[in-house]
Structures are given as C-alpha cells and as structure tokens.
Amino acid sequence: MKFRFFAPLFVCAALSLTAGEAKHYGQPMTLKTETKISEILASPEKFKGKRVRIRGTVTNVCEERGCYLNIKGDKKFQELMFKVDDGVIVFPASALGREAVAEGTVDILVFSEKEQKEMCPVEAKALNRKFDPAKIKGPLTVVRLNGLGADITS
Amino acid sequence: MSPDARRPWRRWNTALHRDIGYLAVGLTLVYALSGLAVNHMAHWNPNYRRTVKTFDVGPLDPQLPEEELAAQTLTRLRVSEKPRSAFQPDPDSLEIYLKEGKYSVDLPTGKVLFEGTVPRPVLMAMNRLHLNAPKQAWTWIADAYAISLAFLALSGLFILRGKNGITGRGAWLTTLGCAIPVGYWIWWAYLT
Structure with missing residues (x-):
C-alpha cells in the first residue's frame, strides 16, 4: 500500500532528475573544441578524415534502424548526416528536434547511379532531400560524418 | 542395463538439452519475433x-x-x-x-x-535487444544465448537413436537443412 502511494513520487523524482540531461551513445567524446557545420560544408576536403565535434538540432533520424541522425547547421538550409554502421549505435526516433553534440570523422562519398538505386531509399532521402529514385542522374557527392559518439539532450 | 546407463554422456546430453532448452525459450521468442519483424522492414516499420x-x-x-x-x-x-x-x-x-x-x-x-x-513498445524492445542496442551486459547475454543455440542444435542430433536418429531419418533431414543456406548462397552469389 505504501509502495503504491509513493511509487508515482519516485517516478516523478526520477524523471525530474533525468530531464534536460544528455544521453550518451557510442564511444566516449574526446574533443573539447567544436567545429561549425558550415565550416565543414564550406571546405570538406580540409576536414576529410579528421575527427570533429559538432553541435546542432537533430533534423532527421533513421526510424527503421536508428543508424543515422541529420544535424542542423549554424547557417540556413544546412544539415550534416551523422552515420553509424547498423547496430553500432541505435538512435531513437524521439531524438528528432533535440540538441545533439556529436563526434565523428568527416568523409566525402561519391555514390554512382547504380549505388544510388541500390541504397536504402530512406537513407538516400536523408542524404539528399530532393532524392527521387526515378530521377537519378549522374553520381551524387555527399559530405557526412562517420559517427563515433553522440550526446543527445533528453 | 539400459543403453543410456552404458553411455552416460547421452544422459547428460539429454538433460542439458532439456534444461538449456527451457532457459532459451524466452530469448528464442524474442529473437524469432523480432527477426520476423525486421525481415520485412521494407514493407512496414517494426519499431x-x-x-x-x-x-x-x-x-x-x-x-x-x-x-x-x-x-x-x-x-x-x-x-x-x-x-x-x-x-x-x-x-x-x-x-x-x-x-x-x-x-x-x-x-x-x-x-x-x-x-x-x-x-510499438513490445516489438521495439524486442528489436532493440535483437540489434544489441543496450550493448554492455547484453552483449554477453546474447553471446551466451548464441552459444546455447549452437549447443541445442548439436545436442539435439543425439537425443534419439535408431531409425529416427542421426544415423537414419535425422541424417537426411539434417543434410537437407544444411543444404538450404549453402545452396541458396551459391545460387545468389555465383549464379545470378
């Protein structure tokens, strides 16, 4: 009886303690300095292969496997994909709209027409919002972060 | 003297197969149901x-x-x-x-x-466990389960004896079961 009475209080207390805290996914964060997404997108060659730490709002999450996040840039209309191999990190759909701090290595990928046709359509759409499998023309070059670890505010 | 008493390993084999089988029921259902769910991701969102x-x-x-x-x-x-x-x-x-x-x-x-x-709370939990989203101790639990499954598969071959055992009907069915993945892979990887 006592437990039933106090249980909701415990739940509320636990929720209030976790509210606003960040949940960590993947490897520990190692960098102190953040890099602006606009800087990475402006000169990706300069950052290729380098580990960077970025911050921004989550604008897209893989709802099927939780294998990527898109993170909003500091300049208008910009976002950067943070991609992990299936199962390495599984992000929840509830991350959408929350703030993320993420670390990964910058990569520049070129997908051929054949690769674009064969790739997961959800991921293709996340890489290029205008992606239409019926209108694939030529190779697609994308800049993305090969994800290592991330903190997402709850 | 019963045949099992003459070969005590058979008694151990049957007992371990039985008890590990009981222990594996819950996890098998988790992996089987989520396996079905994620196998058809192209048609629906299982989470x-x-x-x-x-x-x-x-x-x-x-x-x-x-x-x-x-x-x-x-x-x-x-x-x-x-x-x-x-x-x-x-x-x-x-x-x-x-x-x-x-x-x-x-x-x-x-x-x-x-x-x-x-x-989908139940299915999502099963899928997350299947994909080892929690990491940490779940990695060890899943490894132990995988080893248990291998043990169940092998120990199951030696439960029955005679014409329905591994030297009779069991040999044919086991060969057929092993041939399915091998045959499919050869067809898919080399012939298509």
Missing part, C-alpha cells in the same frame, strides 16, 4: 506506428525567421505545444519538431504534412 495528417494553413512569408514561421504555423494549426525546434531545409520548406512528431510546411502554398511516430 514505430506512423500517423500522417494533412492541413492547409495558407501561404507563409519565407523571409520570416524560422521561429516566427514556426509560431505562425502552430497558431494557425491551433497547436499550443511549444516546439522543440524548427528547421528550413530550403527556402520554401519548414519543419517543426514537437514531441509527437514533425510538421512539414510548404511555405508558398501553406500545405502542411504531419508525421507522427508512436513506438
């Missing part, structure tokens, strides 16, 4: 139930700041919830993120698409 609604709020001025556009859209939609954030992926589009989902707005026309995601 979330999606809701889609459309609205028309009238044209919005794309020159306004994101926050202002989000506020105007939500006011016109009569949504009082404070958004988590908003994003303009291009000059004519706006996305507003709320707890329940996302509103995608076509600014010049005012057409709004709402996409909500509601977790």
Whole structure:
C-alpha cells in the first residue's frame, strides 16, 4: 500500500532528475573544441578524415534502424548526416528536434547511379532531400560524418 | 542395463538439452519475433506506428525567421505545444519538431504534412535487444544465448537413436537443412 502511494513520487523524482540531461551513445567524446557545420560544408576536403565535434538540432533520424541522425547547421538550409554502421549505435526516433553534440570523422562519398538505386531509399532521402529514385542522374557527392559518439539532450 | 546407463554422456546430453532448452525459450521468442519483424522492414516499420495528417494553413512569408514561421504555423494549426525546434531545409520548406512528431510546411502554398511516430513498445524492445542496442551486459547475454543455440542444435542430433536418429531419418533431414543456406548462397552469389 505504501509502495503504491509513493511509487508515482519516485517516478516523478526520477524523471525530474533525468530531464534536460544528455544521453550518451557510442564511444566516449574526446574533443573539447567544436567545429561549425558550415565550416565543414564550406571546405570538406580540409576536414576529410579528421575527427570533429559538432553541435546542432537533430533534423532527421533513421526510424527503421536508428543508424543515422541529420544535424542542423549554424547557417540556413544546412544539415550534416551523422552515420553509424547498423547496430553500432541505435538512435531513437524521439531524438528528432533535440540538441545533439556529436563526434565523428568527416568523409566525402561519391555514390554512382547504380549505388544510388541500390541504397536504402530512406537513407538516400536523408542524404539528399530532393532524392527521387526515378530521377537519378549522374553520381551524387555527399559530405557526412562517420559517427563515433553522440550526446543527445533528453 | 539400459543403453543410456552404458553411455552416460547421452544422459547428460539429454538433460542439458532439456534444461538449456527451457532457459532459451524466452530469448528464442524474442529473437524469432523480432527477426520476423525486421525481415520485412521494407514493407512496414517494426519499431514505430506512423500517423500522417494533412492541413492547409495558407501561404507563409519565407523571409520570416524560422521561429516566427514556426509560431505562425502552430497558431494557425491551433497547436499550443511549444516546439522543440524548427528547421528550413530550403527556402520554401519548414519543419517543426514537437514531441509527437514533425510538421512539414510548404511555405508558398501553406500545405502542411504531419508525421507522427508512436513506438510499438513490445516489438521495439524486442528489436532493440535483437540489434544489441543496450550493448554492455547484453552483449554477453546474447553471446551466451548464441552459444546455447549452437549447443541445442548439436545436442539435439543425439537425443534419439535408431531409425529416427542421426544415423537414419535425422541424417537426411539434417543434410537437407544444411543444404538450404549453402545452396541458396551459391545460387545468389555465383549464379545470378
């Protein structure tokens, strides 16, 4: 009886303690300095292969496997994909709209027409919002972060 | 003297197969059900139930700041919830993120698409465990389960004796069962 009475209080207390805290996914964060997404997108060659730490709002999450996040840039209309191999990190759909701090290595990928046709359509759409499998023309070059670890505010 | 008494390993084999089998029932159901669920990901979302609604709020001025556009859209939609954030992926589009989902707005026309995601709690938990989302101790539990499954498969071959055992009917069925993945792989990888 006592437990039933106090249980909701415990739940509320636990929720209030976790509210606003960040949940960590993947490897520990190692960098102190953040890099602006606009800087990475402006000169990706300069950052290729380098580990960077970025911050921004989550604008897209893989709802099927939780294998990527898109993170909003500091300049208008910009976002950067943070991609992990299936199962390495599984992000929840509830991350959408929350703030993320993420670390990964910058990569520049070129997908051929054949690769674009064969790739997961959800991921293709996340890489290029205008992606239409019926209108694939030529190779697609994308800049993305090969994800290592991330903190997402709850 | 019974045949099992002459070969005590058979008694151990049967007893271990039985008890490990009981222990594995729960995990087998988790992996089997989630296996079915994720095997058909192309046809449905096994983790979330999606809701889609459309609205028309009238044209919005794309020159306004994101926050202002989000506020105007939500006011016109009569949504009082404070958004988590908003994003303009291009000059004519706006996305507003709320707890329940996302509103995608076509600014010049005012057409709004709402996409909500509601977790399928039981199936999502099974799928997350199947994909080892928790990591940590679950990695060891899943490894122990995988070893148990291998043991169950091999020990099961030696439960029965005689014409239905591994030297009779069992040999044919086991060979057929092993041939299915091998044959399919050869067909898929080399012949197509």
